Amino acid sequence: MVDPILSVRDLQKHYGAICVTNHVSLDVMPGEIHAVIGPNGAGKTTLIHQITGHLAPDGGSLVYDGQNITHLPMQRRARMGLVRTFQITSIVGSLTVLDNVALAVQSISQDPLNLWANAYQDKALNDQALVYLDQVGLSERHSLEARHLSHGEKRALEIAMALALKPKLLLLDEPMAGMGHDESLRLLSLFQQFKGQIAMLLVEHDMDAVFTLADRVSVLVDGEMIACATPALVRQDPRVRAAYLGDGDV
Amino acid sequence: MRSAQAMVRCEIFMSLFAIQILNGLQLGLLMFMVAAGLTLVFGVMDFINLAHGVQYMIGAYLAAVMIAMTGHYVLGLALALIGVLLIGLLLEHVVFRPLYQRSHLDQVLATFGLILFLNQGVKMVFGASPLSVPVPAWFEGAVLLGDGILYPLYRFVIIAAGLIMALLLWLGVEKTRIGMQLRAGASHPDMLSALGVDVRKLFMLIFALGSVLAGFAGALAAPILSVEPGMGDQILILAFVVIVIGGIGSIRGAFAGALLVGLIDTLARSYMVDVLRLFTGAAAARGIANGLSSMFIYILMAVVLFLRPQGLFPARGRS
Amino acid sequence: MMPAAGAAQAHPMQGPAIFMGCVLALVPLASMLTGQSHWVPLCTQIMIFALAALSLDLVLGIGGLVSFGHAAFIGIGAYTTGILIKEGWGETLFCLPLSMLVCACFAYVTGLVALKTRGVTFIMITLAFSQMIYFAAQSLYRYGGDDGLTLPKRATVLGQAFLGNKITFYYLTLLCLLLCLFTVMRIVRSRFGRVLMGARDNEIRMTALGFDVFRVRLKAYVISGMIAGLSGFLLANQTEFVSPAFASWQRSGDLIFMVILGGVGSLWGAVAGAFAFLLMEEVLSGLTENWKVIFGPMIIFFVLFTQGGLARWIALFHKGRGQGHG
Numbered sequence: 017m018v019d020p021i022l023s024v025r026d027l028q029k030h031y032g033a034i035c036v037t038n039h040v041s042l043d044v045m046p047g048e049i050h051a052v053i054g055p056n057g058a059g060k061t062t063l064i065h066q067i068t069g070h071l072a073p074d075g076g077s078l079v080y081d082g083q084n085i086t087h088l089p090m091q092r093r094a095r096m097g098l099v100r101t102f103q104i105t106s107i108v109g110s111l112t113v114l115d116n117v118a119l120a121v122q123s124i125s126q127d128p129l130n131l132w133a134n135a136y137q138d139k140a141l142n143d144q145a146l147v148y149l150d151q152v153g154l155s156e157r158h159s160l161e162a163r164h165l166s167h168g169e170k171r172a173l174e175i176a177m178a179l180a181l182k183p184k185l186l187l188l189d190e191p192m193a194g195m196g197h198d199e200s201l202r203l204l205s206l207f208q209q210f211k212g213q214i215a216m217l218l219v220e221h222d223m224d225a226v227f228t229l230a231d232r233v234s235v236l237v238d239g240e241m242i243a244c245a246t247p248a249l250v251r252q253d254p255r256v257r258a259a260y261l262g263d264g265d266v
Numbered sequence: 267m268r269s270a271q272a273m274v275r276c277e278i279f280m281s282l283f284a285i286q287i288l289n290g291l292q293l294g295l296l297m298f299m300v301a302a303g304l305t306l307v308f309g310v311m312d313f314i315n316l317a318h319g320v321q322y323m324i325g326a327y328l329a330a331v332m333i334a335m336t337g338h339y340v341l342g343l344a345l346a347l348i349g350v351l352l353i354g355l356l357l358e359h360v361v362f363r364p365l366y367q368r369s370h371l372d373q374v375l376a377t378f379g380l381i382l383f384l385n386q387g388v389k390m391v392f393g394a395s396p397l398s399v400p401v402p403a404w405f406e407g408a409v410l411l412g413d414g415i416l417y418p419l420y421r422f423v424i425i426a427a428g429l430i431m432a433l434l435l436w437l438g439v440e441k442t443r444i445g446m447q448l449r450a451g452a453s454h455p456d457m458l459s460a461l462g463v464d465v466r467k468l469f470m471l472i473f474a475l476g477s478v479l480a481g482f483a484g485a486l487a488a489p490i491l492s493v494e495p496g497m498g499d500q501i502l503i504l505a506f507v508v509i510v511i512g513g514i515g516s517i518r519g520a521f522a523g524a525l526l527v528g529l530i531d532t533l534a535r536s537y538m539v540d541v542l543r544l545f546t547g548a549a550a551a552r553g554i555a556n557g558l559s560s561m562f563i564y565i566l567m568a569v570v571l572f573l574r575p576q577g578l579f580p581a582r583g584r585s
Numbered sequence: 586m587m588p589a590a591g592a593a594q595a596h597p598m599q600g601p602a603i604f605m606g607c608v609l610a611l612v613p614l615a616s617m618l619t620g621q622s623h624w625v626p627l628c629t630q631i632m633i634f635a636l637a638a639l640s641l642d643l644v645l646g647i648g649g650l651v652s653f654g655h656a657a658f659i660g661i662g663a664y665t666t667g668i669l670i671k672e673g674w675g676e677t678l679f680c681l682p683l684s685m686l687v688c689a690c691f692a693y694v695t696g697l698v699a700l701k702t703r704g705v706t707f708i709m710i711t712l713a714f715s716q717m718i719y720f721a722a723q724s725l726y727r728y729g730g731d732d733g734l735t736l737p738k739r740a741t742v743l744g745q746a747f748l749g750n751k752i753t754f755y756y757l758t759l760l761c762l763l764l765c766l767f768t769v770m771r772i773v774r775s776r777f778g779r780v781l782m783g784a785r786d787n788e789i790r791m792t793a794l795g796f797d798v799f800r801v802r803l804k805a806y807v808i809s810g811m812i813a814g815l816s817g818f819l820l821a822n823q824t825e826f827v828s829p830a831f832a833s834w835q836r837s838g839d840l841i842f843m844v845i846l847g848g849v850g851s852l853w854g855a856v857a858g859a860f861a862f863l864l865m866e867e868v869l870s871g872l873t874e875n876w877k878v879i880f881g882p883m884i885i886f887f888v889l890f891t892q893g894g895l896a897r898w899i900a901l902f903h904k905g906r907g908q909g910h911g
Contacts, residue, residue: 068793070789089797090792090793091792091793091794091795091796091797091798092795094792094793094794094795095795099793100793102790102793106787106789106790106793107787107790108783108786108787108790108791109786109787110782110786111779111782111783111786115779119779119780119783119791119794120794122776122779122780123794123795123796124795127776128776128780128795128796129776129777129780129796129801129804130775130776130777131771131772131775131776131777131778132771132772132775133775133776134771134774134775135774135775135776135778135779136774136779138776177794181794181795308705314705314708361885364889365888365889368888370651370704370705370708371645371651371841371845371849372888374651374653374708374838374841375838375841375842375845375884375888376884376885376888376889378838378841378842378884379880379881379882379883379884379885379887379888380881380885381881382877382878382880382881382884383877383878383880383881383882383885384881385877386875386877386878386881387878389875390875390878503712503716503834506709506712507709507713510705510706510709510710514705514706549726550726550727553724553726553730554724554725554726555724556723556724556730556731557720557721557722557723557724557725557730557731557829558720558721558724560716560720560723560724561716561717561720561721561724564713564714564716564717564720565717567709567710567713568698568710568713568714571698571702571706571710572698572701575701575702575706
């Protein structure tokens with residue numbers, strides 16, 4: 017019996033009278049791709065915020081890789097391999113593409129806050145960074161200032177940065193949003209590559225991606241988890257159809 | 267016999283204490299009038315105006331000049347306030363408007379330059395020595411508080427004026443349409459234009475209001491505080507302390523913060539010397555007391571910010 | 586394939602720094618040749634403020650933290666030194682490290698509180714802390730209070746009065762300035778510096794990458810405070826006088842202006858900005874005693890009509906030479 021890499025138990029969060037996370041529980045198994053879907057305002061991003069440490073939950077617990085991380089600060093979780101990408105792409109625009117990824121490599125290196133040696137000419141960091149850039153197809157653009165990248169390229173950069181942190185669990189907040197067709201395909205194949213090696217919790221609206229990739233799908237509606245099963249079963253669940261899939265496309 | 271003496275001493279202490287409380291209220295209400303405009307400008311417009319203290323100074327100087335020229339208090343005061351309004355609008359148009367979109371750093375610097383310019387300008391025109399402004403005739407004299415303690419009538423007038431201003435502001439902000447826009451702007455500034463509010467007009471109104479309030483405070487304070495170049499600087503810093511303690515963008519916070527700061531500052535100053543006299547000689551005590559009591563406010567601010575970074579009464583919606 | 590160097594912004598330009606160092610090294614010679622004896626003390630004083638401006642540029646330009654209370658460190662450094670000299674403990678090898686240590690402690694404690702805030706609250710709280718130092722200095726009855734304290738002499742070095750010589754003191758100050766300039770440049774290009782700068786531009790991203798931004802900023806703030814404390818030590822010795830005015834908020838404002846004038850984040854620009862600012866002040870105050878009435882509008886024009894100060898103009902000039910641009 018394998019332990020889940022992430023175990024969310026009875027998580028709660030309210031803003032005044034509004035309950036945005038209503039006793040949510042879910043498990044992510046190692047190497048699994050676990051999608052979270054739900055209508056807008058269901059509280060998916062809030063859930064991600066609480067799992068990563070951006071927001072403190074009002075109740076419940078989070079266990080990651082055997083450790084209780086409920087009150088651990090965000091940066092500690094990141095260094096444990098609990099890594100996220102953002103709904104609105106977040107990179108350091110003033111640094112180059114290479115430097116962005118090198119920063120991630122630096123974070124889990126031996127001496128991440130060294131005061132003396134030139135970080136930009138650190139061969140070890142840069143070579144490693146190039147490897148990740150290669151994986152997402154950005155190695156040609158490495159010397160460009162990150163703010164000059166296209167939307168899709170910025171997303172790819174974020175993924176490279178996430179990979180450089182050697183994650184055990186990747187939290188992806190709508191990675192497909194705003195991507196062109198080719199870019200989406202490339203991203204999909206990248207995720208397929210990591211299936212089995214890196215667990216992924218994927219918040220998405222793109223149903224094609226979800227049903228292609230996901231091993232399991234959880235459905236969040238109004239802060240409540242109403243279903244958690246394989247894509248096929250979820251597709252047929254009447255409650256899910258009523259709340260979410262019913263009106264849209266499948 | 268002894269207990270009678272003790273009782274008398276106690277009564278004297280209470281009377282003096284009452285005076286200090288009144289002084290604290292008076293200072294607090296003056297600061298409230300300066301801080302109210304500042305908190306709105308900063309809360310709604312996200313604009314750091316270091317030159318706000320200068321409005322206070324201009325109010326004091328114009329009042330001194332107009333009252334001396336016209337020989338009539340109310341007329342002089344009214345003219346002074348009109349002058350303050352005009353100067354405020356001029357500054358807004360020429361210096362502040364280009365700065366709205368700029369970073370706080372740029373705003374701090376530009377308004378800093380404005381302070382240098384206006385302080386020096388006032389010095390050039392009026393000279394460096396303080397102007398004396400007489401207490402208006404109707405408000406001369408003192409009021410008898412129980413136990414034979416006299417309190418200057420004029421200071422009561424200041425307290426009354428401050429409370430009336432606070433009430434008017436409260437009514438204006440809570441009960442009028444414009445007040446509603448102001449409150450909306452203070453808690454969610456970015457939403458303002460999305461809601462169709464004429465932001466330019468609102469900003470000008472806020473600026474005008476703030477300038478006049480500050481100028482009025484300066485005019486009121488003129489007879490009892492010294493009217494000299496640079497008098498606005500210290501008030502400015504105190505006003506910032508007040509709005510940070512009270513909560514940026516919140517008039518209620520400015521009121522609470524101002525009273526708190528006024529009372530603490532006054533009480534610290536009046537009792538510090540006596541406390542220090544227990545430990546050291548009179549001259550040293552006085553010398554140390556001045557600096558030490560000035561520090562109190564800042565310690566208070568640091569403590570409040572540490573415990574409650576958004577201030578005591580943050581504008582609803584902000585946190 | 587060797588990756589190209591990063592954005593120029595991450596690489597504070599060394600060329601101008603070396604150039605300035607050379608020019609400054611020659612000032613005493615020039616002063617002797619032209620007979621302008623006041624150049625040496627004037628430049629010494631400017632270099633002291635340049636050092637303080639440099640320390641501010643580390644937290645403001647690189648870290649993105651607008652500190653309106655940096656004059657406090659100058660004050661603390663100066664008073665620590667002044668008090669020690671007055672009490673007969675005026676040995677540089679003792680005074681200097683102690684001044685920097687006291688500043689480090691102050692920076693650490695106030696940083697713990699201030700760095701939990703951001704934006705205007707940070708500006709105000711740094712202002713508040715420096716006001717506390719200002720008033721604390723005023724309350725030092727034993728050491729002159731508001732009038733300040735005249736020092737009997739300068740600090741000794743190993744018991745000798747080396748610092749009394751104008752030229753020696755000049756070169757000591759220049760040495761401190763250049764050492765700190767190159768040290769800070771190294772720090773900025775280090776892993777630590779990269780995180781500090783990254784946090785300026787995107788704090789949440791840095792935290793999400795696993796960096797403790799608070800600790801990094803606190804460390805930078807302490808380093809900055811220590812350098813400013815060094816300038817306080819030098820100032821006390823140079824003027825042989827310490828006064829609460831060293832820690833006034835107007836001084837903090839001046840420092841901010843020097844940093845902006847030279848170009849926020851350029852480091853050598855802070856030094857250049859200090860020179861531009863103080864030389865301008867020197868020239869203007871020679872013209873009229875009401876020089877602030879001209880200076881004030883100059884600051885305003887500068888803010889309204891320029892973007893990025895001297896360093897940006899030089900960076901743009903170099904852009905054509907392929908050195909990249911910030």
